[in-house]
Amino acid sequence: MAPKVWGNIADSSTEQPTLADVKVRLKAAIDISAEVERLKYITGGAGQAMACQQKSD
DSSP states (O other), rough: OOOOOOOOOOOOOOOOOOOOHHHHHHHHHHHHHHHHHHHHHSSSHHHHHHHHHHHHH
16 A cells, blocks of 8 residues: 555645655655565565675675
């Protein structure tokens, strides 16, 4: 499940987030969703990095 990326800012204020904040939140949500999908088919990013490191040694 993707994280909530819109709505009140984390400090519970009622101000609208800035465009930069929305972009950061959306990018994070995309990264999380992509990793969840990736894990269904291949090794996770951290595990994949370790495998590549071992192969290069």
